[in-house]
Amino acid sequence: MHRHACVLCITPPHLLQEIARNGSDLQRETALRTIITSEQIRGQRRAMRSVMSFLAAISAGEKQRIVYDAKQGSQLPGTLVRSEGDPAVSDPAVNEAYDGCGATYDLYSDVYDRNSIDNNGLQLKSTVHYQKGYDNAFWDGTQMVYGDGDEDLPAEQRLFNRFTISLDVIGHELTHGVTQYEANLAYWDQSGALNESLSDVFGSLVKQYQRKQTAAEADWIIGEGLFTANVNGVGIRSMKAPGTAYNDPMLGKDPQPAHMKDYVSTIEDNGGVHINSGIPNHAFYVASLEMGGYAWEKMGKIWYKTLTDKLQARSTFQDAANLTSEAAAELFGTNSLEQQAVSKGWAEVGITVNGGTPGTGDGCLTSILRALGLAQ
Amino acid sequence: MWITFERSGGIMGRKMSLALDLTNLPEDEAQSLRLLLDEMNFFALQDDLPTSPVPDGFHYAITVRTETVTHTIHTTDMSASPSLRALIQDLSTRARTQRKPI
Structure with missing residues (x-):
C-alpha cells in the first residue's frame, strides 16, 4: 500500500x-x-x-489468448506455444484452443457486452496435451486444460479424440470461469448441476453463434466430434434429448434425465452434477425452440442476466426457473412471449415457475455432509 | 496384494473402475506396481483433495489391500504428488483398456 x-x-x-x-x-x-x-x-x-x-x-474488444503445451506432463501451464496475434502453428490442438477461445470471447463480447471471463479483459489461458491418454478437459480455477483423449492406445481401441476438437467443450470450460466470477455456483447437487448446465448452454451457444444456426437448426449436442468412430454416440450430452447422446457397449448409456421425475440422487460426481444438468439443459432448449430464431439473442440474454445478476452460490433448479422468468420480464416485459417461453421450458421438465417454495437444493451429498456436521 | 481404482467426475461425469489382483499380473508389472507403492509410502498417505471441487476435474479413489492391511486414499490431478500421479497413470491406462459400463 x-x-x-x-x-x-x-x-x-x-x-x-x-x-x-x-x-x-x-x-x-x-x-x-x-x-x-x-x-x-x-x-x-x-x-x-x-x-x-x-x-x-x-x-474492450481486445482478446488476450495464450496457449501452452504440457507435452503430456502434468505441470501447468507448460511451455508457451502461441500468444495473441501469433500466426497459426502446425499443431491443430494449439490452434483449436486459440480459435475456440476467440469464438467464446466473441459471443460474450458481441452479444452480452462482456469483456472476457472476468468482464475485465482477463487473459484466456489454455494448456493442451495434458498428461498421456487423458480423456478429459477441465477449468482449474485460472485456466482451461485439455487432454488428447486416447492418443496412446491403438486406433481400434480409441474412444476419445483430443478434447480441443469440440468447440462447445471449449465454450463449456470458459463458461466455468464466467460462473466462477459471477454466481459462483457451489459445485455439488443442484447448484453444481446448474453450474454444469450454464456451461453447456453457453458452450452450445458459442457453436450456434459461430455457425449462425437458429434454435431449430442447431444440434444441441455437447462434445460433438469427441468420440471416435468406434463409439456409438454423437457426443457426451444432448440438450435436445437428454439421455440419448450415446449408448455404447464400452461407455454405457447416457445417464441424463430430462425431467424432475427422473432426478438422480447420488453421491458420485459431486452429487450428479453432470447427470442432473440434463434437466435445466432441456428447459433451455425447449424455451429456445419455443421462442424461435437465434437462441443467443433472446434466451441467451435471459440466461446470461440470470447468471450475472440473480443466481447465488446455493441456488436450486426452482430458483433458476423463478429467476429466469424474472429476468425475462425485466428484459422483455411481463407476460411477454419471451417470459411465456421461459415458463414453457421449465414446465416441460416438471418445474412450475413460482410454483412452490424453492428447496434447499440438498441432494445425497449435502444430506450426508450435514449429518456429519460438515455442512450448514 | 489387491488394488481397486475408481475414477469419477470429469466432463462426462462417468465412473470408471478397475480391480487388480497382483498375483494375476506378469511378475515384472506386479513388481513395478509394488515398487511405486513403496516409493510413495502408500499406506501412510492421507486424502489429498482441493478445498473446493475443480469443475470437470477427475476424482480418484485408490484402495490397496494386503493380507494384513487395507488403505484407501482420495485424490485429484491437481493435488496428487508426482509418484501418486504415476500410479494413477498406470491404473487409468489399465482401466481404459478394459472399459466396461458400470
Whole structure:
C-alpha cells in the first residue's frame, strides 16, 4: 500500500496511463490500481467516469489468448506455444484452443457486452496435451486444460479424440470461469448441476453463434466430434434429448434425465452434477425452440442476466426457473412471449415457475455432509 | 496384494473402475506396481483433495489391500504428488483398456 501511495504522489497521471497501456503485466496492474485508487481518494465522480472510459478503451474488444503445451506432463501451464496475434502453428490442438477461445470471447463480447471471463479483459489461458491418454478437459480455477483423449492406445481401441476438437467443450470450460466470477455456483447437487448446465448452454451457444444456426437448426449436442468412430454416440450430452447422446457397449448409456421425475440422487460426481444438468439443459432448449430464431439473442440474454445478476452460490433448479422468468420480464416485459417461453421450458421438465417454495437444493451429498456436521 | 481404482467426475461425469489382483499380473508389472507403492509410502498417505471441487476435474479413489492391511486414499490431478500421479497413470491406462459400463 505504501508503495502504491508513493507512486500516487510522484508519477504524473499521463505517465500512469502510458504504463497501463504498454507496461509489463505487473506494471499494468499496479498502474491501473493506482489510477483507480487515486480517483477514488479524490472522490471525483466525473474523473472516475473518465477513468472507467479509459480502462474500457484499453481493454474492450481486445482478446488476450495464450496457449501452452504440457507435452503430456502434468505441470501447468507448460511451455508457451502461441500468444495473441501469433500466426497459426502446425499443431491443430494449439490452434483449436486459440480459435475456440476467440469464438467464446466473441459471443460474450458481441452479444452480452462482456469483456472476457472476468468482464475485465482477463487473459484466456489454455494448456493442451495434458498428461498421456487423458480423456478429459477441465477449468482449474485460472485456466482451461485439455487432454488428447486416447492418443496412446491403438486406433481400434480409441474412444476419445483430443478434447480441443469440440468447440462447445471449449465454450463449456470458459463458461466455468464466467460462473466462477459471477454466481459462483457451489459445485455439488443442484447448484453444481446448474453450474454444469450454464456451461453447456453457453458452450452450445458459442457453436450456434459461430455457425449462425437458429434454435431449430442447431444440434444441441455437447462434445460433438469427441468420440471416435468406434463409439456409438454423437457426443457426451444432448440438450435436445437428454439421455440419448450415446449408448455404447464400452461407455454405457447416457445417464441424463430430462425431467424432475427422473432426478438422480447420488453421491458420485459431486452429487450428479453432470447427470442432473440434463434437466435445466432441456428447459433451455425447449424455451429456445419455443421462442424461435437465434437462441443467443433472446434466451441467451435471459440466461446470461440470470447468471450475472440473480443466481447465488446455493441456488436450486426452482430458483433458476423463478429467476429466469424474472429476468425475462425485466428484459422483455411481463407476460411477454419471451417470459411465456421461459415458463414453457421449465414446465416441460416438471418445474412450475413460482410454483412452490424453492428447496434447499440438498441432494445425497449435502444430506450426508450435514449429518456429519460438515455442512450448514 | 489387491488394488481397486475408481475414477469419477470429469466432463462426462462417468465412473470408471478397475480391480487388480497382483498375483494375476506378469511378475515384472506386479513388481513395478509394488515398487511405486513403496516409493510413495502408500499406506501412510492421507486424502489429498482441493478445498473446493475443480469443475470437470477427475476424482480418484485408490484402495490397496494386503493380507494384513487395507488403505484407501482420495485424490485429484491437481493435488496428487508426482509418484501418486504415476500410479494413477498406470491404473487409468489399465482401466481404459478394459472399459466396461458400470
